[in-house]
Amino acid sequence: MPFDVEAVRKDFPILAREVHGVPLVYLDSANTSQKPQVVLDTLTDFYANHNANVARAVHTLGSEATNAFEAARGKLAAFVNAPDRNEIVFTKNSSEALNLVAYALSNAATTIGAERFRIGPGDEIVVTEMEHHSNLVPWQLLCQRTGATFRWLRIGDTGPDGGRLVEDEIDTVITERTRVVAFVHQSNALGTINPVSRLVARARAVGALTVVDASQSAPHLPLDVQALGADFVAFTGHKMYGPTGVGVLWGRYDLLAGLPPFLGGGEMIETVDMTGTTFAAPPHRFEAGTPMIAQAVGLGAAVDYLSALGMENVAAHEHALLEYALPRLAEVEGLRIIGPATAVDRGATISFTLAGVHPHDVAQLLDEGGIAVRAGHHCARPVCVRYGIPATTRASFGVYTTTEEIDALVAGVRRVGEVFR
Amino acid sequence: MSVPMDSIYQQIILDHYKNPHHHGLIEEFDAEVHHVNPTCGDEVTLRVRLADGAIADLGWDGDGCSISQASTSVMADLVVGKPVAEAMALQERFLELMQSQGNAELTEGDEDVLEDAVAFEGVSKYPARVKCALLGWMAMKSAVVESDRQEETA
Numbered sequence: 001m002p003f004d005v006e007a008v009r010k011d012f013p014i015l016a017r018e019v020h021g022v023p024l025v026y027l028d029s030a031n032t033s034q035k036p037q038v039v040l041d042t043l044t045d046f047y048a049n050h051n052a053n054v055a056r057a058v059h060t061l062g063s064e065a066t067n068a069f070e071a072a073r074g075k076l077a078a079f080v081n082a083p084d085r086n087e088i089v090f091t092k093n094s095s096e097a098l099n100l101v102a103y104a105l106s107n108a109a110t111t112i113g114a115e116r117f118r119i120g121p122g123d124e125i126v127v128t129e130m131e132h133h134s135n136l137v138p139w140q141l142l143c144q145r146t147g148a149t150f151r152w153l154r155i156g157d158t159g160p161d162g163g164r165l166v167e168d169e170i171d172t173v174i175t176e177r178t179r180v181v182a183f184v185h186q187s188n189a190l191g192t193i194n195p196v197s198r199l200v201a202r203a204r205a206v207g208a209l210t211v212v213d214a215s216q217s218a219p220h221l222p223l224d225v226q227a228l229g230a231d232f233v234a235f236t237g238h239k240m241y242g243p244t245g246v247g248v249l250w251g252r253y254d255l256l257a258g259l260p261p262f263l264g265g266g267e268m269i270e271t272v273d274m275t276g277t278t279f280a281a282p283p284h285r286f287e288a289g290t291p292m293i294a295q296a297v298g299l300g301a302a303v304d305y306l307s308a309l310g311m312e313n314v315a316a317h318e319h320a321l322l323e324y325a326l327p328r329l330a331e332v333e334g335l336r337i338i339g340p341a342t343a344v345d346r347g348a349t350i351s352f353t354l355a356g357v358h359p360h361d362v363a364q365l366l367d368e369g370g371i372a373v374r375a376g377h378h379c380a381r382p383v384c385v386r387y388g389i390p391a392t393t394r395a396s397f398g399v400y401t402t403t404e405e406i407d408a409l410v411a412g413v414r415r416v417g418e419v420f421r
Numbered sequence: 422m423s424v425p426m427d428s429i430y431q432q433i434i435l436d437h438y439k440n441p442h443h444h445g446l447i448e449e450f451d452a453e454v455h456h457v458n459p460t461c462g463d464e465v466t467l468r469v470r471l472a473d474g475a476i477a478d479l480g481w482d483g484d485g486c487s488i489s490q491a492s493t494s495v496m497a498d499l500v501v502g503k504p505v506a507e508a509m510a511l512q513e514r515f516l517e518l519m520q521s522q523g524n525a526e527l528t529e530g531d532e533d534v535l536e537d538a539v540a541f542e543g544v545s546k547y548p549a550r551v552k553c554a555l556l557g558w559m560a561m562k563s564a565v566v567e568s569d570r571q572e573e574t575a
């Protein structure tokens with residue numbers, strides 16, 4: 001079945017909106033995606049017809065809510081090809097999923113039976129220079145708590161073929177001292193898709209754990225945690241056409257089963273005594289308190305929606321948009337693409353600068369023409385530092401993006417240049 | 422190339438951005454301040470010289486978005502040569518205008534005293550940009566306070 005973008009657009013009610021009296025051109029899906037009607041309907045149906053707390057109510061609604069929540073877990077497991085549905089931990093977003101791993105690891109320092117996870121002075125944690133702050137700050141904090149050393153893989157040259165990791169340094173930065181390698185699958189600031197298999201192979205060879213931040217890949221390409229080969233994978237619902245307030249940590253079952261909890265509370269225990277507590281098995285060990293029930297169910301509907309479109313088709317559609325957009329943007333006078341300028345190993349998120357115009361002015365003036373893009377450092381400030389710029393303007397595409405919208409963007413950016421020149 | 426009537430980018434703002442006034446640091450000054458706006462990364466360094474209770478001279482240098490740079494230029498035009506009390510009253514009025522969330526009712530009196538600064542009215546609808554418009558004004562205020570403090574201790 002060919003990908004019918006016009007049919008897809010009809011599934012997203014917000015796309016019928018106007019802003020400033022012109023049709024909305026939404027090019028900020030990397031920030032958060034819009035939601036299809038089926039996700040909105042699922043949320044309403046849950047609250048209208050099945051709402052109850054999960055796992056603790058014996059009544060009918062309680063069973064329906066629990067079944068819907070656990071069915072969503074199964075859908076997410078299938079979506080990322082997880083071998084076991086109990087490897088899917090619901091979190092509030094990617095940031096919490098990544099913090100969960102970092103805190104569980106430092107909690108291991110004082111947990112009997114978790115010795116193999118202990119991290120301390122002399123150990124090293126490796127990230128990359130292109131991480132979102134959510135996959136950077138938790139590891140800096142882990143290093144502060146444990147005395148481990150924080151290291152990173154650098155971004156290579158910043159020219160048209162640049163914006164990629166210095167692969168030659170993988171073997172020198174990831175060493176026998178490395179305990180964790182945490183890296184972004186697809187950069188939200190540059191669009192770069194990182195060489196997962198090389199990174200994972202090196203980490204494996206030195207016995208380090210791997211944590212992949214898939215926030216920007218889960219919505220855009222087929223994600224198979226078994227093929228990635230990593231130990232943990234984090235992603236966030238709101239960027240993949242699901243609700244806000246729900247994210248996922250996938251982890252290998254034996255690792256999850258060996259790790260101590262991050263947050264304590266209801267639902268994560270086996271038995272509680274005033275003198276001590278034992279913990280539930282994964283995934284519940286990591287889901288303290290009443291979870292985001294409706295949102296998880298909504299995310300289940302979102303991945304059903306994506307699977308019906310077919311992730312291969314989604315990826316092909318967005319790749320075609322990227323190939324359409326890159327050369328057209330590059331032709332605009334004064335425009336510099338920040339990130340790889342070719343469509344190789346690259347997602348459909350394009351950061352750029354425009355000579356003489358501040359990115360916030362670019363974004364504001366585009367908004368006056370109905371075009372929504374993001375401006376700033378995109379929570380990846382070290383990327384801007386590496387490029388020697390304060391900020392970028394970023395256009396990012398999704399399942400509903402059209403070539404007409406890219407034409408509108410290119411014309412809009414041209415116009416911005418003329419206004420400020 | 423023109424912008425729509427209701428654009429926040431009024432021609433006056435674009436003109437000041439392209440040709441900023443009182444741009445460049447003055448050699449003789451009583452106080453220097455450096456202010457930054459973390460949202461856009463805007464920066465301004467500003468120096469003032471006071472004489473006889475008035476702002477005798479002011480010069481600035483900066484980097485950042487058009488709103489911050491143009492607003493600093495407009496502010497400099499307005500306050501140079503004015504008694505400090507009047508400059509502070511203008512600063513207060515401009516701050517009120519920026520905090521109006523697009524609901525300011527500008528009077529003719531406002532236009533007389535704020536002159537080009539009324540062009541920034543549209544910015545008040547965008548909370549993320551209000552800080553940009555205020556950057557130079559806040560820097561001017563702290564520089565004047567700083568000069569006064571130095572005079573007292575001198």
Ligand SMILES: Cc1ncc(COP(=O)(O)O)c(C=O)c1O
Pocket residue numbers: 030031093094095096132134135184186187188213215216236238247379
């Ligand atoms: C690459 C990347 N990692 C992590 C995050 C954090 O996602 P969230 O804010 O949903 O936790 C984002 C999005 O902002 C992202 O783009």
